[in-house]
Amino acid sequence: MPLDQKIKELQERRQKILLGGGEKAIQKQKALGKGTARERIMILLDEGSFSEYDMFVEHEARDFDMDKKSLPSDGVIIGTGTIEGAPIAIFAQDFTVAGGSLGLMHSRKITKIMDHALKMRIPLIGINDSGGARIQEGVNSLAGYGEIFFRNTLSSGVIPQISVILGPCAGGAVYSPALTDFVFVVQNISKMFITGPEVIKTVLGEEISMEDLGGAKVHSEITGNAHFYAETEDECFAKIKELVSYIPWNNQRKAKPMEPAEPIRECDIDKIVPDDPTLPYDVKDVIRSVTDKSEFFEIQRHWAKNIVIGFGRINGATVGFVANQPLEMAGVLDVDSSDKAARFIRYCDAFNIPIITFVDLPGYLPGVDQEHAGVIRHGAKVLYAYSEATVPKITVIIRKAYGGGYIAMGSRHLRADFVFAWPGAEIAVMGPEGAANIIFKKEIMASDDPDATRKAKVEEYKTKFANPYVAAAKGYVDAVIEPGETRRLLIHAIEVSDNKSVSLPFKKHGIPPF
Amino acid sequence: MEKKKDIKLEILNINHSKYTTRLSPKYKNREPYKSPDRSKLLSFIPGTVVEIMVKEGDKVKKGDEVLVLEAMKMKNRIKSPVSGLVKYIDINVNDKVPKGKLLIEFNPQQ
Numbered sequence: 001m002p003l004d005q006k007i008k009e010l011q012e013r014r015q016k017i018l019l020g021g022g023e024k025a026i027q028k029q030k031a032l033g034k035g036t037a038r039e040r041i042m043i044l045l046d047e048g049s050f051s052e053y054d055m056f057v058e059h060e061a062r063d064f065d066m067d068k069k070s071l072p073s074d075g076v077i078i079g080t081g082t083i084e085g086a087p088i089a090i091f092a093q094d095f096t097v098a099g100g101s102l103g104l105m106h107s108r109k110i111t112k113i114m115d116h117a118l119k120m121r122i123p124l125i126g127i128n129d130s131g132g133a134r135i136q137e138g139v140n141s142l143a144g145y146g147e148i149f150f151r152n153t154l155s156s157g158v159i160p161q162i163s164v165i166l167g168p169c170a171g172g173a174v175y176s177p178a179l180t181d182f183v184f185v186v187q188n189i190s191k192m193f194i195t196g197p198e199v200i201k202t203v204l205g206e207e208i209s210m211e212d213l214g215g216a217k218v219h220s221e222i223t224g225n226a227h228f229y230a231e232t233e234d235e236c237f238a239k240i241k242e243l244v245s246y247i248p249w250n251n252q253r254k255a256k257p258m259e260p261a262e263p264i265r266e267c268d269i270d271k272i273v274p275d276d277p278t279l280p281y282d283v284k285d286v287i288r289s290v291t292d293k294s295e296f297f298e299i300q301r302h303w304a305k306n307i308v309i310g311f312g313r314i315n316g317a318t319v320g321f322v323a324n325q326p327l328e329m330a331g332v333l334d335v336d337s338s339d340k341a342a343r344f345i346r347y348c349d350a351f352n353i354p355i356i357t358f359v360d361l362p363g364y365l366p367g368v369d370q371e372h373a374g375v376i377r378h379g380a381k382v383l384y385a386y387s388e389a390t391v392p393k394i395t396v397i398i399r400k401a402y403g404g405g406y407i408a409m410g411s412r413h414l415r416a417d418f419v420f421a422w423p424g425a426e427i428a429v430m431g432p433e434g435a436a437n438i439i440f441k442k443e444i445m446a447s448d449d450p451d452a453t454r455k456a457k458v459e460e461y462k463t464k465f466a467n468p469y470v471a472a473a474k475g476y477v478d479a480v481i482e483p484g485e486t487r488r489l490l491i492h493a494i495e496v497s498d499n500k501s502v503s504l505p506f507k508k509h510g511i512p513p514f
Numbered sequence: 515m516e517k518k519k520d521i522k523l524e525i526l527n528i529n530h531s532k533y534t535t536r537l538s539p540k541y542k543n544r545e546p547y548k549s550p551d552r553s554k555l556l557s558f559i560p561g562t563v564v565e566i567m568v569k570e571g572d573k574v575k576k577g578d579e580v581l582v583l584e585a586m587k588m589k590n591r592i593k594s595p596v597s598g599l600v601k602y603i604d605i606n607v608n609d610k611v612p613k614g615k616l617l618i619e620f621n622p623q624q
Contacts, residue, residue: 203586204560205610222540278533280523305538329541330526330533336540362528368547402529434529 017055017072021096029096034166034189035233037077037094040127044237045081045088052079054112059105064136071097074105075130078113080122083244086256089117092127095167099131102173106134107144114151121250123160125240128177129167145172152179157350159250162240165190165216165226166233178225181347182243182299185216185226186236192219192226217302224303224336242297246311246318247351254352255318264294269483273360277400277426277466283308283323283331283358286398290487292316299344304336305329309344311353315491320348323358324409326399333405334365335378342381349389354494357410360399362431379408380513386414388510392497396486397421397468397477402430412476417500418493420486421468421477428470432462552595555618557611561585566607568618572600580618583611598623 001009018038020026026036035043041050059066059074075097080089091110093100110126117124133141155161156179163177164184168191177183177192185192193214200206200213212218219226228243230236248255269289272281288294291312298310305328310321322341324331333341348355364375386393386408394417395410406427412419421427429435437444440457447453471477481489526533565582568574574594583590602619605611 205612206560278531280533280535305536326533326535327521328536329538330528330535332526332528362531362533365541366528367544369544430529431531433531437530 014055020072020094021098025096032189033232034095034129036096037092037100037127037129040166040233040237041077041079041081041090041092043234044125044240045083045090046085049081050079050090051081052077054078054109057105057109059103059134059137061103061134061137061140063138066136069098071103073097074103074109075100076102076106076109078109080113080116083241086244086249087120087122088125088244089113089120089122090125090127093130093167095129095131098134100129100167101131101134102141102144103134103137104140104144107141107147110144111147111151114148114155117159118151118155121159121252123162123244123247123249124155124180125162125164126176126180127164127166128169128173129165130173131168132171132173142172145176148176149179152176156181157251160244160247160351162243164236164240165192166236167191168210170194170196170214174225182227183219183225184228184230184236184240185219186233187216187229187231189233190216190219190226220300220302222303224300224340227299229302243311246297246313247353251350251352257316257318258292258313260316261292261313263289263291263487269486273398273422273424273483275424277360277362277424277431278330280327280330282327283325283360283398286358287312287321287323290314290490296321300340304334304340306331306334307337307341309340314356314487314494317494318353319490319494320344320353320355321358322355322410324361324405326360329365331361332363332365333361333379333382333408334370335373335375338375338378338382338408342378342385345382345385345389349385349391352391354392354394354497355389355410356490357393357395357416359395359397359401359406359409361402361405361409362400363403363405377513379404382408383414384510384512386410386416388504388512390500390502390504392417392494392500394418394490394493394497395420396490397425397427399424399426400431401425401427403428412478415502417497418489419477420479420481420489421472422483422486423468423480425468425471425477425480426466427468427477428465432458432466435465436461553598553601553620553622554616555580555592555595555620557583557613557615557617559583559585559590560613561590561611563605563607563609563611563617564589566603566605568600568603570600570603574598574600574620581605583617592617594618594620596620596622 059071075094078091091113161180162182163180174192191210220229228239272285287296296312308323308325410416436457444450444454468480523534524537561583564584568580576597578594579591580594581592599621601621604616
């Protein structure tokens with residue numbers, strides 16, 4: 001057979017496979033607002049950059065008449081390409097082929113691209129759209145999941161791993177996304193749960209829809225399993241591209257710097273924060289007043305809103321922000337916000353991203369529910385993450401920094417490299433009202449006018465202790481700065497710490513409280 | 515998902531300081547703490563009552579088996595939390611019960 005005929009044959013073979021599960025299945029997929037696996041890859045990657053592997057792989061199942069069935073590419077597309085020039089390894093499950101179910105060869109394709117990504121030290125993106133284990137393949141499909149989880153764990157902290165849930169992701173399958181760094185979900189399309197509504201109904205008699213059990217909103221607002229929420233697939237892909245621009249290819253690199261740019265003067269940094277420490281403001285305004293172009297790429301925006309995390313750029317360099325949010329629950333640390341902050345700090349540390357912490361919190365949230373939900377264990381994660389992190393750590397105390405909250409939020413004592421405080425900072429064991437009630441209890445009780453005495457004592461405490469100078473006198477704060485100087489000093493701090501080198505005592509790994 | 519305008523500010527009291535802020539649904543919907551009432555036997559898991567071994571007025575000792583609650587294909591033999599009299603049985607055999615439902619109330623006696 002001459003070569004041109006062989007080429008033609010190849011083209012025909014490809015053409016057939018590109019149809020995936022066939023026209024009907026594709027139409028069904030589209031009717032749900034979903035793209036096909038290859039379409040999704042094409043939208044996400046730079047035009048013409050995708051190189052597909054293992055297109056001709058077929059399943060090997062023999063039981064239950066499976067040998068009579070052909071499953072093109074075995075229901076998953078793998079390959080490499082680029083996003084804004086950055087190399088990316090990717091897999092996308094093809095729901096049009098046997099519901100994207102995971103069998104032995106399907107899982108082998110995924111683990112092949114995972115191994116490739118780890119070996120090449122490039123980010124991995126997984127698009128999940130699968131009905132779950134291919135039951136006809138029995139234990140082989142369970143083995144497949146296990147092999148994937150194992151590789152997710154090995155790659156964790158070495159290469160960025162991003163999961164995109166664009167369809168069902170149920171049962172054991174959910175644990176691959178859960179082991180990765182970032183999970184993207186899309187309204188009405190993403191569904192994640194361990195046991196579905198049917199099982200819950202038969203076993204427990206509880207009725208719930210898929211959306212209410214494990215839809216995009218649930219995982220963005222309630223469980224914290226998802227990091228990014230989008231209304232459409234296109235919006236989701238745009239967010240993934242943005243995320244990729246902020247992070248490095250692997251843990252031995254730094255994120256690619258961008259052209260430095262000044263913040264856009266939307267609000268005057270001097271006027272954002274009210275003097276009264278009990279009044280709220282949006283800490284994201286503070287973040288945006290120091291970042292390049294006033295851009296802030298927020299992570300887990302809808303969950304545990306009392307802490308704000310995300311990426312921004314300072315003079316072109318990617319930084320991670322951790323900030324108490326006085327607008328939500330007064331910015332307290334609690335079970336969920338501790339969890340959220342701690343994991344992000346560890347992410348930044350693993351991928352050489354400096355951490356900037358903005359502090360303004362009244363402490364930990366009191367309550368039986370918090371204590372019984374393990375606020376001790378969860379709160380400890382924040383201490384652990386900050387202490388362990390060796391990337392540049394820059395802390396700005398905006399206003400309140402009380403008690404355990406002060407220590408936890410990137411304090412000098414956990415080896416922050418730079419601690420700045422604004423002139424309105426109150427660094428103390430607790431708020432003036434609480435402190436005065438304890439310290440001056442006798443005076444207040446003995447007074448003819450306890451209320452007046454209490455007020456006077458609160459004022460006395462405020463003047464003496466509710467300021468940044470007690471901590472500055474001990475060197476716990478390096479400098480008391482004007483709000484307007486913040487960006488300049490952040491730029492300086494990041495430049496100075498560019499070659500930061502500290503080493504931790506040798507260990508196989510620590511035992512963080514999780 | 516949220517608009518900046520519909521911010522409803524409320525008060526959160528922490529260590530005698532009253533903070534003006536937005537309260538999370540999780541915080542607002544939290545269950546107020548109730549200390550456990552050992553005279554009331556509640557279902558610890560949703561399931562089906564398959565057998566009731568006592569009648570109202572029966573005398574029981576702490577640890578006596580009083581009913582069988584089947585859940586997740588497991589027949590759980592439920593024991594009396596107290597010694598005393600069976601005051602009230604709030605279920606019938608074959609009832610499907612949710613978690614936390616009252617099953618039997620006792621009149622504890624020494």
